[in-house]
Amino acid sequence: MTRLPPLNALRAFWAVMRKGNFRAAAAELLVSPQAVSQQIRLLEDRLEVTLFERKGRRIEPTERAILLSHFVQAGFDEFAEGIQRVTNSAHRNRININVSPYFATRYLVERLERFRDRHPGADLRLTTMIELPDFASDEVDVAIQWGFGQWTDFETALLISDPxxxxxxxxxxxxxxxxxxxxxxxxxxxxxxxxxxxxxxxxxxxxxxxxxxxxxxxxxxxxxxxxxxxxxxxxxxxxxxxxxxxxxxxxxxxxxxxxxxxxxxxIPGFYLILPRAHRRIGIVASFCDWITSENWTDPPQAR
CATH class of the missing domain: 3.40.190.10 (Periplasmic binding protein-like II)
Structure with a gap:
């Protein structure tokens, strides 16, 4: 069985992939850029592959780094979901929703009471953002965003087209x-x-x-x-x-x-987007089931 790289090395790698350089990754991890560089070297030595091409002060991820990043993200999502389960947060009633401002005002706000009717104890926290949030740092459970379904790293579902x-x-x-x-x-x-x-x-x-x-x-x-x-x-x-x-x-x-x-x-549309592990949280799964079952082409007063 292949030995897994140290967790710190994987954390450093994932931070660099998201932030784009060692300095920003170091700031997030509260370590020095040199420490991040050492962890990346350790990971490359352990895997025996080159993950970043160093071009002066710039770094560029290799094709293998991009491939690895998808699995590392999935792994950290699983870690987070496991921690939530053992701390009983999987059974919480709060759900943090981040929504495109247009979808919020045109479609969602007038229908939210329907979800509350199904789950009277649900604690809905709604924020709006034009771009897709960072699910981890922004503490977002699910997002609804406008686009063309381009979020391949997440679970997505088209709610309504926007011709x-x-x-x-x-x-x-x-x-x-x-x-x-x-x-x-x-x-x-x-x-x-x-x-x-x-x-x-x-x-x-x-x-x-x-x-x-x-x-x-x-x-x-x-x-x-x-x-x-x-x-x-x-x-x-x-x-x-x-x-x-x-x-x-x-x-x-x-x-x-x-x-x-x-x-x-x-044709663009509004999509439900969430990390795959988030659906394992009970209230999040219930919200996803409700929002994908709604007929968003009907005016709210018609139903």
Whole structure:
């Protein structure tokens, strides 16, 4: 049986993989950068492989380091889950949920009482964040984030798709009558998906590099306001676009269904995300079962 490397070496390795350099890893572990470097050398000697390419002051993980990091993360998740079990925290009623602000306000908040009806003693702690949190340092049990299902290191489940509508102000709409007209205007998109317009333009038969200019926004609400103000053409969630088109503050110059037949892989959505070990905690498993059973396309008052 292969002898396992020392735990300190694995901790140092995992810290370096997450932080990107020895100094930041050392700060997290409360040791010197030299101590981290020694642990990495020890691990490389024990495994007889090179884990990091040293290029001056920079380090880059090798392919083997990237492969190993997935298993080390899974191992530490298992350690954490085991500690929770022996301290009875697996039977706790608190659940820490981190949610995309848009999903929280548009979908989740009005439905949370349904989960409380199932589990009256549940202690829900809800925070919002645009990007995926660090489950360990942020003490998050589950997250709900917007994206394309790219979180391969975690358990994920699509809750609802977020199809987009090409929208602009009424003033700009008079200058857009065909897909190629989009390339003459500023394109607005969320910073979390810098290739979203590229996917859209390819779907419309255009070259992405042909766009005049782009502006990135941190969140959907700000991008929506920018589109209404007329600074560019935005990709607006259907649920918002329907409201704005009805109010006359936005126009869909190419029609509401211009992107209706996009490839499924190119349509973003909101995903439930959690480390696989977290589902073994009773209250977390119950929350996951509830949230994946909800029909998020139905208005909350309709059920």
């Amino acid at each position: 987009k509508i090409i929208c602009c102000s009424p003033e700009l709409a008079g200058h857009i009558s065909a897909p190629q007209d989009l390339t003459r205007h500023r394109l607005l998109h969320p910073i979390l998906a810098q290739d979203l317009w590229a996917r859209v333009l390819r779907h419309l038969g255009l070259e992405p590099h042909g766009a005049a200019s782009e502006i990135q926004f941190q969140d959907a609400a700000t991008m929506r306001r920018g589109t209404i103000s007329g600074i560019g053409v935005g990709l607006i969630s259907r649920i918002d676009a329907e409201e704005d088109l009805k109010a006359g503050t936005l126009v869909a110059p190419l029609g509401m269904d211009a992107l209706a037949d996009m490839e499924v892989a190119d």
